[in-house]
Amino acid sequence: QVQLVESGGGLVQAGGSLRLSCAASGRTFSNYFMGWFRQAPGKEREFVAHISKPGINTAYADSVKGRFTISRDNTKNTAYLQMNSLKPEDTAVYYCAADPEYLGRIGDEYDYWGQGTQVTVSS
Numbered sequence: 425q426v427q428l429v430e431s432g433g434g435l436v437q438a439g440g441s442l443r444l445s446c447a448a449s450g451r452t453f454s455n456y457f458m459g460w461f462r463q464a465p466g467k468e469r470e471f472v473a474h475i476s477k478p479g480i481n482t483a484y485a486d487s488v489k490g491r492f493t494i495s496r497d498n499t500k501n502t503a504y505l506q507m508n509s510l511k512p513e514d515t516a517v518y519y520c521a522a523d524p525e526y527l528g529r530i531g532d533e534y535d536y537w538g539q540g541t542q543v544t545v546s547s
Contacts, residue, residue, distance in 0.1 A: 427536075440510050442507045464517075474529070476527060522534060
């Protein structure tokens with residue numbers, strides 16, 4: 425079992441940047457596919473990005489493509505989400521997720537989740 429803890433959220437003005445971190449513990453981090461998801465108030469959770477185990481392959485939601493970058497450092501047991509050119513519609517709680525077998529856009533397929541970190545973008 426792997427434990428995930430997100431950090432790096434906060435309040436930022438539109439056009440600004442934030443970098444979220446997801447620190448993993450408990451098992452070998454490099455054995456897990458990683459994903460980022462978000463949930464805005466009153467909305468369903470949605471896929472943001474995912475990354476393969478070695479960090480070579482990535483995928484993004486259309487809404488964040490070109491603005492967000494997912495990465496990971498397996499030596500530090502940490503995944504990242506660099507968010508640039510933030511928009512008010514990016515406001516949400518951001519969650520990282522891990523799974524040893526699934527790499528995709530369906531949140532329910534990931535077995536392990538962090539507690540989330542709030543990102544608020546003001547206009």
